[in-house]
Amino acid sequence: PKIVEYHWNLEEHEIAPDGFKRKMFLVNGQFPGPTIEVNHNDVVRVIVRNNLDEPTSLHWHGMFQRGTPWMDGVPGMTNCPIPAQSSYTYEFNTTGNWGTYYWHSHHKGQLADGLMGPLIIHNPEEDPHVDDYDEEFEVTVSDLYHKASASVVKKLHSIPALEAVPDNILINGRGSFDCDTSIPQFKFEPGKRYRLRLINAGAISNIRFSIDNHKLTIIEADGVPMKKYTVDRLTLHVAQRYSVIVEANQTPQNYYMRAELDTQCFHGEAETLEDYPPALAEVSYNDGEDTFDGSVAAKDTMPHCADMNGESLVNYYPVAAPPYDESIVVRVRFGKNGTRLRGFLNNQTYVHDSSRPTMMNWWSGQSNINSVNFLHVINKPKVVQVVIQGGVNGGEHPFHLHGHTFMIVGTGQGTFDPKKHEANFNYHNPTRRDVAVLPRKGWIAIRFIADNPGVWALHCHMDWHLEAGLSMQFLSLPDEIMNLKIPDSTVDLCKDIRYASARHT
Ligand code: C2O
Numbered sequence: 001p002k003i004v005e006y007h008w009n010l011e012e013h014e015i016a017p018d019g020f021k022r023k024m025f026l027v028n029g030q031f032p033g034p035t036i037e038v039n040h041n042d043v044v045r046v047i048v049r050n051n052l053d054e055p056t057s058l059h060w061h062g063m064f065q066r067g068t069p070w071m072d073g074v075p076g077m078t079n080c081p082i083p084a085q086s087s088y089t090y091e092f093n094t095t096g097n098w099g100t101y102y103w104h105s106h107h108k109g110q111l112a113d114g115l116m117g118p119l120i121i122h123n124p125e126e127d128p129h130v131d132d133y134d135e136e137f138e139v140t141v142s143d144l145y146h147k148a149s150a151s152v153v154k155k156l157h158s159i160p161a162l163e164a165v166p167d168n169i170l171i172n173g174r175g176s177f178d179c180d181t182s183i184p185q186f187k188f189e190p191g192k193r194y195r196l197r198l199i200n201a202g203a204i205s206n207i208r209f210s211i212d213n214h215k216l217t218i219i220e221a222d223g224v225p226m227k228k229y230t231v232d233r234l235t236l237h238v239a240q241r242y243s244v245i246v247e248a249n250q251t252p253q254n255y256y257m258r259a260e261l262d263t264q265c266f267h268g269e270a271e272t273l274e275d276y277p278p279a280l281a282e283v284s285y286n287d288g289e290d291t292f293d294g295s296v297a298a299k300d301t302m303p304h305c306a307d308m309n310g311e312s313l314v315n316y317y318p319v320a321a322p323p324y325d326e327s328i329v330v331r332v333r334f335g336k337n338g339t340r341l342r343g344f345l346n347n348q349t350y351v352h353d354s355s356r357p358t359m360m361n362w363w364s365g366q367s368n369i370n371s372v373n374f375l376h377v378i379n380k381p382k383v384v385q386v387v388i389q390g391g392v393n394g395g396e397h398p399f400h401l402h403g404h405t406f407m408i409v410g411t412g413q414g415t416f417d418p419k420k421h422e423a424n425f426n427y428h429n430p431t432r433r434d435v436a437v438l439p440r441k442g443w444i445a446i447r448f449i450a451d452n453p454g455v456w457a458l459h460c461h462m463d464w465h466l467e468a469g470l471s472m473q474f475l476s477l478p479d480e481i482m483n484l485k486i487p488d489s490t491v492d493l494c495k496d497i498r499y500a501s502a503r504h505t
Contacts (some may be wrong), residue, residue, distance in 0.1 A: 001041050001042060001043050001093065002039070002043065002044050002448045003042070003043045003045050003091075004036075004038045004043070004044055004045065005032065005044070005045045005046075005047065006036060006044075006046045006047065006422070007028075007047050007049075008027045008028060008033070008034065008046055008047065008048050008049065008344060009027065009028055009049045009051060009053045009339070010025060010026070010027055010048065010049065010050050010051055010052050010056060010115070011025070011026055011029070011052065012024070012025055012026070012051075012052055012053070012280035013026050013029070015031060015112065016237065017031060017144055017168075017170055017173050017174055017175060018144060018167075018168045018170065018174065018175035018176055018177035018210055019176060019177045020146050020167070020168075020177045022146055022147070022148070023109060023113075023148060024113055024114035024412070025052060025056075025105075025113045025114045026114055026116045027115065027117065030115075030117075031114045031173045032116055032117045032118070032140050032142070032172065032173045032182060032201065033103070033114070033116060033117030034117055035117055035118040035119070035120060035138060035309070036103065036117070036118070036119040036120070036218065037092060037118075037119075037120045037121075037122070038120075038121055039121070039122050039123065040094055040095075040097075040121055040122065040123035040125075040126070041093070041094060041095055042093075042094055042121075043092070043093050043094070044060070044090070044091070044092055044093075045089060045090070045091045046090040046091075047087070047089045048082060048087060048088050048089070048090065049087045050082045050083070050084060050085065050086055050087065050088070051085060052084055053082050053084050053085075053189055054107075055075075055082060055083050055084055055107060055354070056073045056081055056082050056105055056107050056110060056115065057073045057074070057079065057080075057082060057105065057106050057107040057379055058073045058090060058103055058105055058106070058115070059072060059073035059074060059103065059104055059105070059106035059402075060072070060073065060090070060092065060101070060103050060119060061101055061102050061103060061104060061119070061239060061400075061406075061434075062097060062101040062102075062119075062222060062223050062434045063092060063094070063097055063101065063119075063403075064095070064096050064097055064403055064404070064452060065092055065402075065403055065452075065454060066093070066095065066096065066452055067093070067453075067484070068091070068092045068482075069359060069403065069452075069454025069455060069456075069481070069484070070095070070359060070486050070487075070490045071090050071091065071092045071306075072402055072403065072454065072455075072456075073090070073106050073303040073350060074106050074357075074402065074455075075106065075107055075313060075354040075357065075392050075456055075458050076344060076352025076353050076354055076356070076357055076358070076373075077352070077358050077359065077455045077456075077473050078357055078358075078359045078360075078454065078455050079357050079359070079360065079490055079493060079494070080123040080354065080357060080360070080493040081107050081160075081493070082353060082493065083493075087336070088489060089489060090476050090492060092172070094121050095224060096167070097121055098121040098122065098123035098126065098127070098223065099120075099121060099123075099127075099220050099222070099223030099224065099225070099241075099243070100120060100197040100199065100220060100222075100223060100241040100242075101118075101119040101120070101121065101222075101223055101241065102115065102116060102117060102118050102119050102140070102199045102201050102239075102241065103117055103118075103119050104117075104201060105346055106114035107354075108149065108150070108153070108467065109149025109150065109152065109153055109203070109463055109464075109467060110149065111149075111201070111203060111319060111463060112143075112145055112149040112152070112202075112203035112463055113148060113149050114455075116140075116142070116201040117140070117201075118138045118197065118199055118201075120138070120197060121223075122352045127421050128225050128316050128317075129195075129219040129220070129225060129227060129228075129243075129245070129316075132195075132219065132228075132245055133193040133194060133195040134192045134193050134194070134195065135192060135193075135194055135195070135243050136194065136195040136196070136197060137194060137195075137196050137197070137364040137451050138172070138196075138197045138199070139171060139172065139186075139187055139196050139197065139198050139199070139206045139209075139257070139281075140170075140171070140172050140173065140199045140201050140226060141169065141170065141171055141199070141200050141201070141202065141209060141236065141259040141279070142169070142170050142173075142201045142202035142203075142207075143166035143168070143169055143170070143202035143203055143204060143205040143207070143261065144166055144167055144168045144169070144170050144175060144199065144202075145164070145166050145167055145203070146167040149344060149463070152395065152464065153464065153467055154302075154339070155248055155442075156307070156464055156467075156468070157340050157341075162202045162327075163204075163266050163267075163268070163351075163395075163464075164204065164464055165266055165269060165270065165273065166202070166203070166204065166205055166261065168279070169202075169205065169207060169259050169260065169261050169278065169279045170259075170279055170281040171183075171184055171257065171259050171279045171280070172281070172359065174279075174281075175279045175442060176277075176279075176280070181350055183280050183281050183282055184281040184282070185281065185282045185284055185418045186257065186281060186282065186283050186284070187284075187285075188248035188283055188284065188285050190249075191247050191248060191249070191286060192247075192248050193245055193246070193247050193248070194245065194247075194248065195219070195243055195244070195245055196216075196243065196244050196245075196246055197241065197243050198234075198236060198242045198243070198244060199236075199241045200236035200237065200238055200239060200240050200241070201239075201319075202238055202239070202444075203462070203463040203464070204238060204462040204463055204464055205261050205262070205265075206235060206236070206237050206238070206261075206262040206265045206305055206396070206463060206464075207235070207236050207259050207260065207261065208233055208235050208236075208258075208259070208260045208261075208262050208263065208302075209234055209235075209236060209257075209258070209260075209444050210232060210233035210234075210258050210297065210298035211255060211256070211257045211258070211283055211298075212252045212255040212256045212257075212283075212295040212296050212297055212298065212412075213255055213294070213295060214246050214247070214250060214255065214283070214298055215230050215231070215232060215246070215247075216230065216231050216232070216233070216234060216244040216245075216246060217229065217230045217244055217245040217246075218230075218231065218234065218242055218243070218244050218308075218312070218313070219243050219244065219245055220241075220242060220243035221240070221241070221242055221308070221313050221431070221433045222240060222241050222405070222433035223241070223405065223433075223434065224315060224405060224431075224432045224433055225315070225316040225317065225361065226313050226314060226315060226316055227243060227314040227315075227316050228245075229312045229313065229314070231301050231302070231312070232298040232299060232300075232301045233298040233299075233300060233301055233302065234302065234308070235262065235302055235305075235306065235307070235308070235462075235481055237307060237396070237398035237435065237437050238240070238398050238435075238461045238463075239398060239400055239434075239435045239461040240398065240433075240435045248285065250259060250285075251284050251285075251294065252285035252286055253285060253291055253292070253293065253294060253295075254282055254283065254284045254285070254286065254290065254291060254292045254295065255283040255284075255292070255295045256280050256281070256282065256283070256292060256295050256297070256311055257280065257281040257282070257283050258278040258279070258280060258297060259278060259279040259281075260276075260279075260299075261273070261276050261278075262279040262304055262305055263276050263404060264304035264305055265304065265305040265395060265396060267440075269397050276373075285410070287356075305395075305396050305435065305440065306437075306439070307396075307437035307439070308431075309411075310408070310426055310430070310431055313431045313433075314431070315429055315430075315431060315432055318428070318429040319407070319429065319430075319432065320427060320428055320429065321407050321409050321425070321426070321428075321430050321447055322383045322447070322449070323426045324382075324383045324384060324385040324447055325382035325383050325384070326378075326382060326383075326384050326385070326388070327384075327385040327386075327387065327418070328376065328384070328386055328486055329346075329386075329387045329416065330345050330346055330386060330387065330388050330389065330458075331344075331345065331346050331347075331389045331391070332345060332388060332389065332391055332394055332397060332438065332470065333347075333391045333394070334391075334393070334394065334468075337469075338347055339478060341468065342468050342469045343460065343465050343468040343469045343470030343471050344469065344470075345374060345469075345470060345471070346374075346472075348373065348374040348469075348472070349468070349469030350373050350374055350459075350469040350470070350471040350472060350473075350500035351373060351469060352373070355494070357455070357494065358375060358455045358473060358475065359455040359475075359481060360486075360490075360491070360494050361474065361484060362455075362478060362481060362482075363482060363484065373473075374471070374472040374473065375472070375473050375474075375475055376472065376473070376474050376475070376479065377474075377475045377477065378450045378474055378476045378477065379409070379467065379477070379478065379479075380477070381449070381450060381477065382449075382450055383447060383448070383449055383450070384408070384447065384448055384450045385445060385446070385447045385449075386401075386445070386446050386448075387416050387443055387444070387445045388438045388443060388444050388446070388457065389415065389416055389443045390438050390439065390440065390441055390442055390443060391441075392441060394440065394441065396437050396438060396439060396440050396470045397437065397438040397460040397462065397465065397470070398435050398436070398437050398438075398460065398461045398462065399436055399437070399438055399446075399458065399460055399461070400433065400434060400435045400457075400458070400459060400460075400461045400468075401434060401446070401448060401456060401457075401458045402456040402457045403452050403454055403456040403476075404434065404448040404449070404450075404460070405432050405433065405448075406433070406434065406436070406446040406448040407430040407431070407432050407446060407447045407448070408426075408430050408431045408432075408433070408436050408444065408445070409425040409426055409427065409430045409445045409446065409447050410422070410424065410425040410426065410444070410445040411436075411439060411442065411443065411444040411445065412439075412442055412443060413439065413441060413442040414441070414442065414443075415443070416443040416445065425445065428432060431446070431492070435461060438460075450474065450476050450477075451476075451477070452476055452477075453476055453477040453478075453480035453481050454476055454477075454481065454482065455475050455476070455481075456473065456499070457471055457472070457473055457478060458471070458472050458473070458474065459471035459472070464472075476478065
């Protein structure tokens, strides 16, 4: 296969995405970071020079990492982070993955400090919608804090609240706080059809996306092609991606593209946030003209904070849900752990130890897996159902499973009851994706085929909730992990624990 190589230099710089200056982590001077754009089956190689004053670890969100689970970039689970002022090369194949993905740091709160960017994999042979558009754009939406993630986290630890309201929303890394900042521009040619690859690469916020006077036809969710479904506006929870087709079929002038914080999801603070301004971009049919007369914002077509449901997201290639071999229930709750407010899954709060990743420990024969933080072992390939059960007080949580695309077989309000609910599951063609939203005071049931050796995180993708411990890990096919050839460079990242020597004696 073809190897597509990138050279990335990570540095800290002061920038002002929305007019407010703050220090951020940039890749090759860019925010959002560079786009990885390859064809299906290409191998991606990213040579990282970490010139930050702290360790980092990059994660390729949604990639299956089949055969290379140590490239998944989750400190404490799959690999050790790249130390400050040193280099490391990521390399993984894209087999089985095509569509709209992204990459982000999985180390502490670094993704909120700028370490994120698009990852696009083309597959013209298999993509059923390839003839439905003429051109494409990437649209990354994200929330922005005017403070470094470390101080957001510190504040959350000292006051009993986990909802840090962001200072702004950005489109492709720009927003306006200061009126001087220019907004991003997307040029439309009348009559053309555009595929917009939407990515919510933010830390915590649910973001509502629309383009004045234009409809959005969904064709993809999280790398899975969908049957066409047209909406006026759509909601992206953290880490979700959609491709939508937009036709340039309106009176040629300028229109606003809007990315809005769904303030209603900050339960308890929603009222004080009423006037939170949207991020704007310009969709322009004209060169140079500045009129937005007649640009009319879309009306709501979805309830606040809700995810797209099964009828709006129908897999283009139908897949029936196989019966499960094992079903586990994971209960979400927040509570005090000492003086800190933490997130719990089945009464365990995940605390990662960067220097001792589960997979490297296991592979090197140094593991006592019984002592590992919330680990679920899957010894042989099987179908696993996970029911995530929300509490009575909680909000919505976008849950992400690493290394797999799962099926959403059911979701509902209240308490999950297998006898009552499993009969009504969608078995014939459940929506497949890699981030699904646990509804407020409800539950969601996902199924996945656990046949990919590695250690895979299942966690809430709201960055502050992950930091607060809302995470668990699956150790899949441990015997096969023992047979993997983990490269020396990966082993060396953990050299403090001397895996190499342990492995070979
Ligand atoms: Cu987008 Cu655990 O990752």
